[in-house]
Amino acid sequence: MHFGLSEEQQLIVDTTRAFVEKELYPHELEVERTGHLRRELIEEIKAKAISAGLYAANMPADVGGAGLDTLTWLLYEKELGRANYALHWTCVARPSNILLAGTPEQREKYLFPCIRGEKSDCLAMTEPGAGSDLRGMKASAVQDGSDWVLNGTKHFISHADIADFAIVFMASGEEESARGKRKKITAFFVDKGTPGFTVRDGYRNVSHRGYTNSVLEFDDCRLPASQVLGDVHKGFEVANSWLGATRLQVGATCLGRAERALGHAIDYAAQRQQFGQQIGKFQGVSFKLADMATELKAAELMVMEAGWKYDQGTVTDQDMAMAKLKATEMLAFVADEAIQIHGGMGLMDDLPLERIWRDARVERIWEGTSEIQRHIISRALLRAVGG
Known part of the structure; x- marks a missing residue:
């Protein structure tokens, strides 16, 4: 490399x-x-x-x-x-990227307008009773002749209020598995204004102010078969094929914020005087800077290595889970330490540190919680020895 x-x-x-x-x-x-x-x-x-x-x-x-x-x-x-x-x-x-899975007609209607900036999309998977457990979703799609009828609720759907359409994942049947019955999932394009499709205000969020979430409600929302994205009952496979690198995207944005927070901390430690000298000369501060820089470097190497392996076709779920886990937890650490170095001023909105600190919290939850990432990593380790 x-x-x-x-x-x-x-x-x-x-x-x-x-x-x-x-x-x-x-x-x-x-x-x-x-x-x-x-x-x-x-x-x-x-x-x-x-x-x-x-x-x-x-x-x-x-x-x-x-x-x-x-x-x-x-x-x-x-x-x-x-x-x-x-x-x-x-x-x-x-x-x-899931828009790339569409048919030529769907690309013309959804993909190309998004690339030109004429439309915007949102992705709807999460439900009030099914977050990380996508197979546990209750919102359903039932075939009625050549149409599909959608019912149910999605929530925590980012920027759905300004999106022109939603890519919605619905339970469309059941199948037998080694662990009993599990849901089949189908993905659909649903345009704003479609009868039976309502977008409501979501929750006030401590993280990422201005970046909204919404509740999506489907009440006998009827769609033609042409609105299915990918194959019927293969929505899970579509998601796995096209959304894998989103965990790395989360990790990468965390790197940028952590680097910005560290930069502020270094500058402040070099300028702030206490007890007749720069506070950066006290080990209580200088060691914090060293630990912050080391954690940031480690996370950056993990994210970038996973990205490189993605291009080589050798990346594993474990690689991406490790990168996401490390980067998101590193950001929380760096943001907290940057505020500690600044003292009370770190919590004032004159600086971006309190925002970075607040925003860091959601990163360990969305796109797979830290616990889910640890589950992926531990299962890969144990599977290698028959565990």
């Missing part, structure tokens, strides 16, 4: 960081204090992101994206991750 960045990768890192600092940082305080991301601001930044070539950069070149390999994409995500989540995710959108 070569650890240096290519000239192209360095250019992408520099371009993305410059965009984040110039176009996103200035609006962070507004979003944090109001909890709202203005529509006109979204459109303004979106236009600049498209012009800079940063919009939908996760998509392959043959469909109009930047065609980044996984490792380069993670470097790009790391830089975007420095900013308020609502700003970088909503204004510099990365459409879900």
